[in-house]
Amino acid sequence: xxxxxxxxxxxxxxxxxSHFHTRIDRLHSxxxxxxxxxxxxxxxxxxxxxxxxxxxxxSLAYRNPGARFLGIDLSRDQIRQAQKTAATLxxxxxxxxxxxxxxxxxxxxxxxxxLVHGVFAWVPAEVQQxxxxxxxxxxxxxxxxxxxxxxxxxxxxNLWVRDMMKFASENEEEKNKISKARAFATLIAQSPMxxxxxxxxxxxxxxxxxxxxxxxxxHEFLEIxxxxxxxxxxxxxxxxxxxxxxADAEINALIQDEWPAALPFTTVEDNPVWKEQMSDFLRTRTxxxxxxxxxxxxxxxxxxxxxxxxxxxxxxxxxxxxPGPSPVPGATRYIDIGGKGGLFIxxxxxxxxxxxxxxxxxxxIQVKALMERGREAGYQDDDHHFAKRLLELWKKGHxxxxxxxxxxxxxxxxxxxVSPVARYQALSTDCLTNLxxxxxxxxxxxxxxxxxxDGTRTVAELASMALQDGIxxxxxxxxxxxxxxxxxxxxxxxxxxxxxxxxxxx
Ligand SMILES: C[S@@+](CC[C@H](N)C(=O)[O-])C[C@H]1O[C@@H](n2cnc3c(N)ncnc32)[C@H](O)[C@@H]1O
Numbered sequence: 001x002x003x004x005x006x007x008x009x010x011x012x013x014x015x016x017x018s019h020f021h022t023r024i025d026r027l028h029s030x031x032x033x034x035x036x037x038x039x040x041x042x043x044x045x046x047x048x049x050x051x052x053x054x055x056x057x058x059s060l061a062y063r064n065p066g067a068r069f070l071g072i073d074l075s076r077d078q079i080r081q082a083q084k085t086a087a088t089l090x091x092x093x094x095x096x097x098x099x100x101x102x103x104x105x106x107x108x109x110x111x112x113x114x115l116v117h118g119v120f121a122w123v124p125a126e127v128q129q130x131x132x133x134x135x136x137x138x139x140x141x142x143x144x145x146x147x148x149x150x151x152x153x154x155x156x157x158n159l160w161v162r163d164m165m166k167f168a169s170e171n172e173e174e175k176n177k178i179s180k181a182r183a184f185a186t187l188i189a190q191s192p193m194x195x196x197x198x199x200x201x202x203x204x205x206x207x208x209x210x211x212x213x214x215x216x217x218x219h220e221f222l223e224i225x226x227x228x229x230x231x232x233x234x235x236x237x238x239x240x241x242x243x244x245x246x247a248d249a250e251i252n253a254l255i256q257d258e259w260p261a262a263l264p265f266t267t268v269e270d271n272p273v274w275k276e277q278m279s280d281f282l283r284t285r286t287x288x289x290x291x292x293x294x295x296x297x298x299x300x301x302x303x304x305x306x307x308x309x310x311x312x313x314x315x316x317x318x319x320x321x322x323p324g325p326s327p328v329p330g331a332t333r334y335i336d337i338g339g340k341g342g343l344f345i346x347x348x349x350x351x352x353x354x355x356x357x358x359x360x361x362x363x364x365i366q367v368k369a370l371m372e373r374g375r376e377a378g379y380q381d382d383d384h385h386f387a388k389r390l391l392e393l394w395k396k397g398h399x400x401x402x403x404x405x406x407x408x409x410x411x412x413x414x415x416x417x418v419s420p421v422a423r424y425q426a427l428s429t430d431c432l433t434n435l436x437x438x439x440x441x442x443x444x445x446x447x448x449x450x451x452x453x454d455g456t457r458t459v460a461e462l463a464s465m466a467l468q469d470g471i472x473x474x475x476x477x478x479x480x481x482x483x484x485x486x487x488x489x490x491x492x493x494x495x496x497x498x499x500x501x502x503x504x505x506x
Pocket of ligand 1: 014050052053056074099100116117119
């Protein structure tokens with residue numbers, strides 16, 4: 001079974017992308033806010049199981065030069081690609097091993113963070129058991145394990161689509177499989193025999209698929225194994241290996257006030273696993289990024305407000321330009337750029353803080369400075385109350401709370417530098433990893449300029465290069481000095497965009 005999987009990933013490599021939620025300093029902060037004392041990120045050891053082509057780990061290793069990283073994967077070709085990437089970028093604090101994780105070396109020692117993204121649901125049960133055994137035997141006492149997997153009941157809808165796509169492509173040559181599978185599902189979606197509800201949901205699945213690469217769809221929808229699991233079942237397996245639930249890395253919890261409306265006729269159990277499972281039923285969630293730690297750690301989220309002052313806050317909320325009628329006079333409506341809905345915030349210290357965070361994005365502001373700004377604006381909120389409100393926004397995923405910030409530029413400067421990782425990626429893709437470990441899609445033409453933004457060229461030199469290489473189209477009718485000046489303006493705009501999207505080094 002594992003040799004089939006190896007051949008499948010050797011043949012069609014998984015997209016070489018980073019996964020924002022595996023960012024180790026973020027995982028560290030989540031641990032701290034929930035009462036843990038995880039090992040310091042600066043000197044930690046990190047293991048990634050099923051690391052694929054390694055881009056995730058390479059970006060993490062670049063961001064954390066004092067930490068040490070080990071990535072293993074069953075696919076020889078992907079590991080070769082990972083090793084080549086690390087060598088080209090001169091990243092030395094990382095090792096990639098071609099290995100079946102079921103043969104993981106018991107002498108490998110302890111790791112402070114174990115990352116397993118996009119593997120657990122896609123491997124046979126015995127490999128799942130081995131993943132949990134590795135977490136049990138190799139997670140350091142205050143370490144954090146991250147495991148992502150497809151979940152039920154949300155995935156029931158996708159299983160129907162997956163079965164249909166597998167059925168349609170079974171006897172096709174590899175190179176035609178995905179196009180045949182897509183075409184078949186599209187045909188079914190047009191059938192008049194399909195009931196309205198099914199049709200709408202199939203059309204929605206097809207729309208979602210349009211945004212995905214063939215390689216992702218091949219492994220998600222046509223791979224031999226894809227076994228979604230209920231959160232409760234996942235936790236039963238984890239618990240049998242001495243692990244407990246910490247949180248999900250993509251925090252979007254139902255907060256205290258939402259429970260009565262969520263379940264009007266039942267009592268709410270004071271049990272995090274039960275609550276999370278309920279929220280999966282209510283939201284038909286399809287994917288989880290769960291964080292686990294050892295059972296003997298006593299978690300205490302009530303101390304979080306006390307741990308907040310020195311942390312940095314980054315907000316994903318933006319003022320809504322068309323807010324509609326407000327329930328509270330003077331309230332500001334915000335929308336979440338990550339698609340987590342919107343909310344009204346009344347004039348308050350919190351509103352002052354959100355506006356300040358929006359203005360400083362992608363840079364964060366220290367929480368104690370936000371508290372100070374509230375006081376300067378004339379609000380006398382008590383710090384504890386402010387911290388609790390901030391934590392509610394954090395639990396909804398509207399803000400990030402971090403213990404340190406990436407070294408991003410605050411202005412574009414005259415000889416700007418795009419991060420080396422993004423410069424390397426730009427040679428083969430327009431989906432780049434920014435300094436916050438976040439994937440950013442860059443305009444196709446301007447992406448060709450990225451490898452040259454390495455600190456050796458001025459903006460004017462970059463502009464003339466953009467004209468020469470056809471990145472900015474030149475027109476023979478226009479005076480060359482005017483063309484250069486227009487190109488310089490466009491490059492300035494592009495660099496501002498890079499700055500805003502966390503691509504420029506500080
Ligand atoms: C869906 S891909 C995810 C890759 C990467 N973690 C990511 O999310 O970008 C699953 C990966 O798990 C690897 N894998 C599957 N079974 C494995 C095993 N038994 N040992 C090591 N790696 C395995 C595959 O080769 C593949 O690279």
